[in-house]
Amino acid sequence: MTVYEADGSIVIVDAGLAFPRDEHLGVDLVLPDFSYLVERAEMIRGVVLTHGHEDHVGSLPYLMREVRIPVVVATRLTLGLIKSKLDEHGLAREAELREVAPGDDPFNLGPFRIEFIRMAHSIPDAAAVVLETPGGRVVHTGDYKIDHTPVDGQRTDVGKLASVGNQGVDLLLGDSTNAERAGVTQSERVVGEAFRQIFPSRTGRILISSFASNVHRMQQAADVGIECGRKVAFVGRSMRKNANIARNLGYMNVPEEAILRPQDLAELPPGEQLILCTGSQGEPMSAMTRIAYNDHPAVRVEAGDTVIISAKPIPGNELRVHDAINRLARSGAEVLHEDNAPVHVSGHGRAEELRTIIALLRPRAVMPVHGEFRMLAAHAQLARESGLAEENIVLAENGTVVELKDGVARVVDHVQAGMTFVDGLGVGDVHDVALRDRRRRHPCRLERRGRPHGAAGADRARLRRRRRAAPGRVARRGAARARAAPSGRRHRDQAPPGASARRARRHRVPPHAQAADDPACAGGGLMAHHRLRYVPTWADVLEECATEQATALRLIAQLGACEASALAFCRLLEQWARGEPKPATPGGRQAAIRRAAERVETALSGLQDPLDRYLLELEADALEGRSWYGGPGVAELLDWGPILDRAGVRVPADRVAQAYLELAVLVRALEGLSDAARIELVPAPSSLWAGLFDLRENLLGGALDDVRVLTVT
Numbered sequence: 001m002t003v004y005e006a007d008g009s010i011v012i013v014d015a016g017l018a019f020p021r022d023e024h025l026g027v028d029l030v031l032p033d034f035s036y037l038v039e040r041a042e043m044i045r046g047v048v049l050t051h052g053h054e055d056h057v058g059s060l061p062y063l064m065r066e067v068r069i070p071v072v073v074a075t076r077l078t079l080g081l082i083k084s085k086l087d088e089h090g091l092a093r094e095a096e097l098r099e100v101a102p103g104d105d106p107f108n109l110g111p112f113r114i115e116f117i118r119m120a121h122s123i124p125d126a127a128a129v130v131l132e133t134p135g136g137r138v139v140h141t142g143d144y145k146i147d148h149t150p151v152d153g154q155r156t157d158v159g160k161l162a163s164v165g166n167q168g169v170d171l172l173l174g175d176s177t178n179a180e181r182a183g184v185t186q187s188e189r190v191v192g193e194a195f196r197q198i199f200p201s202r203t204g205r206i207l208i209s210s211f212a213s214n215v216h217r218m219q220q221a222a223d224v225g226i227e228c229g230r231k232v233a234f235v236g237r238s239m240r241k242n243a244n245i246a247r248n249l250g251y252m253n254v255p256e257e258a259i260l261r262p263q264d265l266a267e268l269p270p271g272e273q274l275i276l277c278t279g280s281q282g283e284p285m286s287a288m289t290r291i292a293y294n295d296h297p298a299v300r301v302e303a304g305d306t307v308i309i310s311a312k313p314i315p316g317n318e319l320r321v322h323d324a325i326n327r328l329a330r331s332g333a334e335v336l337h338e339d340n341a342p343v344h345v346s347g348h349g350r351a352e353e354l355r356t357i358i359a360l361l362r363p364r365a366v367m368p369v370h371g372e373f374r375m376l377a378a379h380a381q382l383a384r385e386s387g388l389a390e391e392n393i394v395l396a397e398n399g400t401v402v403e404l405k406d407g408v409a410r411v412v413d414h415v416q417a418g419m420t421f422v423d424g425l426g427v428g429d430v431h432d433v434a435l436r437d438r439r440r441r442h443p444c445r446l447e448r449r450g451r452p453h454g455a456a457g458a459d460r461a462r463l464r465r466r467r468r469a470a471p472g473r474v475a476r477r478g479a480a481r482a483r484a485a486p487s488g489r490r491h492r493d494q495a496p497p498g499a500s501a502r503r504a505r506r507h508r509v510p511p512h513a514q515a516a517d518d519p520a521c522a523g524g525g526l527m528a529h530h531r532l533r534y535v536p537t538w539a540d541v542l543e544e545c546a547t548e549q550a551t552a553l554r555l556i557a558q559l560g561a562c563e564a565s566a567l568a569f570c571r572l573l574e575q576w577a578r579g580e581p582k583p584a585t586p587g588g589r590q591a592a593i594r595r596a597a598e599r600v601e602t603a604l605s606g607l608q609d610p611l612d613r614y615l616l617e618l619e620a621d622a623l624e625g626r627s628w629y630g631g632p633g634v635a636e637l638l639d640w641g642p643i644l645d646r647a648g649v650r651v652p653a654d655r656v657a658q659a660y661l662e663l664a665v666l667v668r669a670l671e672g673l674s675d676a677a678r679i680e681l682v683p684a685p686s687s688l689w690a691g692l693f694d695l696r697e698n699l700l701g702g703a704l705d706d707v708r709v710l711t712v713t
């Protein structure tokens with residue numbers, strides 16, 4: 001995210017999010033800290049997006065909840081992706097969405113005159129942004145490579161770049177991702193060629209996992225697959241969604257008759273299947289991970305199949321990707337990936353391309369952006385080698401204020417910036433994460449949001465109307481977070497009639513928080529305020545969306561029992577995992593897990609009926625919905641064998657692992673819904689429907705089977 005400010009006006013270029021690394025324990029999303037913008041909300045004229053990748057657009061919905069954005073400007077596909085994202089957040093009508101194509105006349109936002117230039121990247125319709133500002137002309141490249149043979153023929157427009165260079169560029173903000181790598185990034189077509197080499201000789205299934213946004217990759221795979229007599233199935237939510245958007249907008253051309261629904265795959269011989277799926281980062285619960293774990297409802301992999309991982313693991317994801325590769329290989333499939341076949345190329349230009357851009361634009365100053373600091377430094381070195389003077393190379397980090405005045409750029413200040421962590425959300429599919437309706441903001445942010453702004457969604461008002469006071473609790477997940485629940489205080493004045501009985505029931509659901517300090521909150525001093533707020537939970541959401549209150553109350557009661565027993569089960573196991581076999585003897589522990597399993601079994605078996613009933617009554621467009629919750633975290637994919645051995649408990653470890661996973665996801669799903677409620681966001685009924693349906697179809701049955709086995713051991 002880059003904030004451009006001039007004459008009291010602000011234009012924001014890109015609003016991305018980052019995916020947490022291992023050190024962000026329990027964090028699910030990393031957003032920019034919006035406080036600078038919140039303090040200057042009335043100055044914002046609009047957001048300009050360079051392309052549709054999550055690291056450039058992912059935080060837009062969160063930003064739009066903090067401040068009013070009058071207009072979002074982007075190219076067609078980027079807008080298509082954004083629109084669907086905003087729809088799911090209930091924000092689609094909150095900003096004008098303005099489509100601009102490279103080559104269109106420049107447009108004005110406040111004092112900025114803005115123009116797009118076509119750039120090639122790993123998603124179609126990427127653009128660089130030229131900003132004429134009162135202080136000088138700026139070119140912001142976004143992500144790019146100079147692909148001379150892109151799949152859609154839309155090359156990086158070097159002619160236009162050169163002509164902007166001729167007009168004079170004062171500051172270049174350039175993509176640094178591959179600055180450390182010498183040479184030139186290969187064309188996307190290379191991957192198509194690899195597919196052409198690989199496909200014809202294969203007789204089993206071919207399964208390709210890539211980013212769901214890599215439309216050209218999917219297109220090339222589909223083209224070759226269809227030529228080889230295969231049908232194409234898009235598997236994984238974001239893969240299906242993006243394929244739909246791209247096909248509707250004309251960015252992907254796969255004939256309807258060549259497409260197969262995942263559930264129809266079984267009817268086709270393996271040799272006629274081409275499966276395009278999500279999960280190239282080994283994300284838990286993504287299509288590929290589930291397939292690797294032989295846990296996918298529609299897709300299985302066996303000897304003779306070929307799995308192509310057409311992506312590079314984002315740093316931090318390597319272990320999970322390797323785990324998936326190992327599992328797939330164990331099932332007899334041949335696994336092709338970047339290291340053993342040319343099945344992936346980067347979307348970012350390497351050193352020679354960066355040099356070319358500098359040569360075309362001949363900027364007075366260069367400010368490397370996008371990438372870790374060492375990549376920025378490598379980009380700075382390239383600028384130096386291109387003849388830029390040291391004082392014209394601006395190495396900025398998050399929060400650095402760079403002034404461009406009379407064509408001279410220099411660092412003048414540093415403002416509060418950095419990261420905002422979002423937790424309570426399982427990172428599922430990388431490109432799907434932000435689409436979920438359940439999310440929770442950092443409490444600091446929640447409080448700081450303060451001022452009411454515009455009509456930021458009717459859904460918010462809906463919950464506020466029925467806000468009641470309750471023992472405040474700040475439920476935080478994970479080991480190193482959470483804050484003790486402060487002593488309760490109720491404000492009954494806003495409670496609707498009849499609410500108190502329900503409330504009593506609801507609060508039997510134990511708070512699943514543990515006390516700890518949240519470093520990100522330190523010094524905030526805002527939590528005191530937090531205590532007085534009524535904290536709504538999943539139960540409020542279920543009640544809110546219900547058609548028949550009686551059904552909702554039955555479901556809430558039963559689901560509460562399920563949550564409590566699932567928690568007890570998971571906590572018991574986690575104690576053993578931490579090496580705390582006390583207080584019992586092995587025999588006692590054996591009995592303890594049996595009792596915990598029995599409790600879960602009782603609770604779960606009572607759930608089917610109210611859940612069915614609730615789903616039946618829920619007025620939702622079931623086809624539209626996407627589940628609000630994600631899958632298990634990495635920490636939940638534990639190997640329970642050694643742990644149970646150590647505890648001296650003899651139960652089938654695979655069943656324990658399954659049950660633990662399913663119950664942990666159940667707990668997490670409910671937490672997620674509570675999180676959504678806490679930020680006053682009621683998921684769309686269709687999303688609630690999809691999530692509950694998913695719960696019923698994919699979790700509860702399995703969990704019940706698994707705990708039943710444990711009750712008899």
Ligand SMILES: [Zn+2]
Binds near residue numbers: 055056370
């Ligand atoms: Zn990027």
Ligand SMILES: [Zn+2]
Binds near residue numbers: 051347
């Ligand atoms: Zn990108």
